[in-house]
Amino acid sequence: MNPKLEQFFNTLKSHRLSADEKNLAKRELMARLEITPASSVWLVIWQRVTIVRPMWVIATALIVVLAGGTGISAAAEGALPGDLFYPIKIKVKEPITRALVGRQEDKRADFETEILGKRLEEAERLFSSAKVEGKEQEEVAAKLTEQIKDEVGRQAAKALAETEKLKVKQAAVKAKEEPTEAESEQESMTRQPESKQDQNQTAEVEDKKEEKLDQLFEQHRELIEKLEIKLDNKNNPGQDKREVRTGPVNRQPNHGSAKRD
Amino acid sequence: METNPKMEKLFLKAYDDYAEAIFTHCFFKTSDRELAKDLMQQTFLQAWVYLRQGKEIKEFRPFLYRLANNLVIDWYRRKKSDSLDRMMDEGFNPAEENLSVELEAEANQALKLLDKLDPDDKELIVWRYVEELSPGEIASMLSERENTVSVRIHRALKKLHQLLND
Numbered sequence: 001m002n003p004k005l006e007q008f009f010n011t012l013k014s015h016r017l018s019a020d021e022k023n024l025a026k027r028e029l030m031a032r033l034e035i036t037p038a039s040s041v042w043l044v045i046w047q048r049v050t051i052v053r054p055m056w057v058i059a060t061a062l063i064v065v066l067a068g069g070t071g072i073s074a075a076a077e078g079a080l081p082g083d084l085f086y087p088i089k090i091k092v093k094e095p096i097t098r099a100l101v102g103r104q105e106d107k108r109a110d111f112e113t114e115i116l117g118k119r120l121e122e123a124e125r126l127f128s129s130a131k132v133e134g135k136e137q138e139e140v141a142a143k144l145t146e147q148i149k150d151e152v153g154r155q156a157a158k159a160l161a162e163t164e165k166l167k168v169k170q171a172a173v174k175a176k177e178e179p180t181e182a183e184s185e186q187e188s189m190t191r192q193p194e195s196k197q198d199q200n201q202t203a204e205v206e207d208k209k210e211e212k213l214d215q216l217f218e219q220h221r222e223l224i225e226k227l228e229i230k231l232d233n234k235n236n237p238g239q240d241k242r243e244v245r246t247g248p249v250n251r252q253p254n255h256g257s258a259k260r261d
Numbered sequence: 262m263e264t265n266p267k268m269e270k271l272f273l274k275a276y277d278d279y280a281e282a283i284f285t286h287c288f289f290k291t292s293d294r295e296l297a298k299d300l301m302q303q304t305f306l307q308a309w310v311y312l313r314q315g316k317e318i319k320e321f322r323p324f325l326y327r328l329a330n331n332l333v334i335d336w337y338r339r340k341k342s343d344s345l346d347r348m349m350d351e352g353f354n355p356a357e358e359n360l361s362v363e364l365e366a367e368a369n370q371a372l373k374l375l376d377k378l379d380p381d382d383k384e385l386i387v388w389r390y391v392e393e394l395s396p397g398e399i400a401s402m403l404s405e406r407e408n409t410v411s412v413r414i415h416r417a418l419k420k421l422h423q424l425l426n427d
Binding site: 002009011012016017021022025028033 | 269272273276277280281284285288289294298301302305306309371372374375387390391418421422425426
């Protein structure tokens with residue numbers, strides 16, 4: 001290109017925005033638009049995570065992960081309400097397992113029933129050990145009792161809900177009726193028509209699950225009465241004294257009473 | 262609509278990519294450095310508002326150029342309708358911060374020369390030889406064929422050459 005032209009263009013280029021000017025302008029713009037710099041993206045994510053869960057849950061989850069889960073996980077297994085690792089058990093381990101159990105409803109019913117069994121056993125152990133140490137059951141701190149009552153109630157509701165779902169599903173299949181309220185539309189659409197044999201089998205399995213639940217209730221009847229945990233009346237599946245959600249399992253039903261954490 | 266990190270990232274990247282181009286574009290249309298910076302900021306501000314309304318920006322460059330052009334046009338309109346005093350004020354070139362006096366004189370000369378071109382030719386020259394866009398890129402911005410653009414650039418360059426030699 002003609003040198004004159006070249007020089008001409010170079011002169012023009014001298015008018016360009018310098019790096020400093022650009023950076024300054026960029027910062028001004030970001031401030032005005034209230035954009036935080038990229039390094040703060042992690043801060044934003046952190047803030048969102050910690051809104052949903054209290055800090056100690058995150059801290060313990062992190063510890064569990066970092067310290068190589070199995071050791072602590074095993075220790076948590078035997079934890080009772082009031083123990084250090086009990087919260088890890090309830091709020092970290094079990095939710096994870098629950099998520100892994102996944103969508104299969106009969107497995108879910110089993111899972112929740114099993115967990116309910118654990119809750120009841122924990123309560124029994126706690127109260128009996130208190131007795132052994134010479135304290136009366138009443139002396140087991142009121143707060144702990146509230147927690148236990150809460151947790152057991154919650155778990156009972158879950159177990160009942162899952163079992164109910166199975167029952168309802170089964171009933172609908174038998175009668176070939178319109179899907180009931182408890183069934184989502186999607187479930188009814190993906191439901192495969194079951195053979196007569198399957199139906200009978202499912203019915204059996206279904207009954208077994210209800211039996212399991214009933215057994216549990218019977219086994220721990222004293223405790224349940226003592227703690228005044230209200231359970232669903234078996235004969236009126238529609239009426240629930242507690243709000244039982246038939247939605248996703250990991251939703252907690254609403255209690256008016258005990259506040260958690 | 263809420264701001265999300267992805268939107269911000271996209272926006273900031275567009276800024277990194279096109280801020281200079283927008284500034285240059287505004288500068289050569291107004292011959293006023295501070296004003297050009299201002300218009301550049303306003304351009305991006307408007308783009309941000311657009312994003313926050315939930316609208317999608319498919320291609321930033323032509324979009325930003327359109328915004329910048331409109332801002333420049335608005336500025337000219339306001340300038341025309343202002344009082345004579347005000348016009349005289351704005352006629353003064355603000356001090357060039359980073360250029361020496363000599364360079365400034367030369368730069369102003371160059372600007373004046375450039376202004377002798379048709380606005381369209383001037384735009385092509387600036388895009389091609391100051392912002393160093395390729396003919397293909399320019400063509401896509403103008404929605405013209407690359408060939409057409411190349412020819413026009415060539416003609417504009419010839420005219421400029423002539424002006425320089427006068």
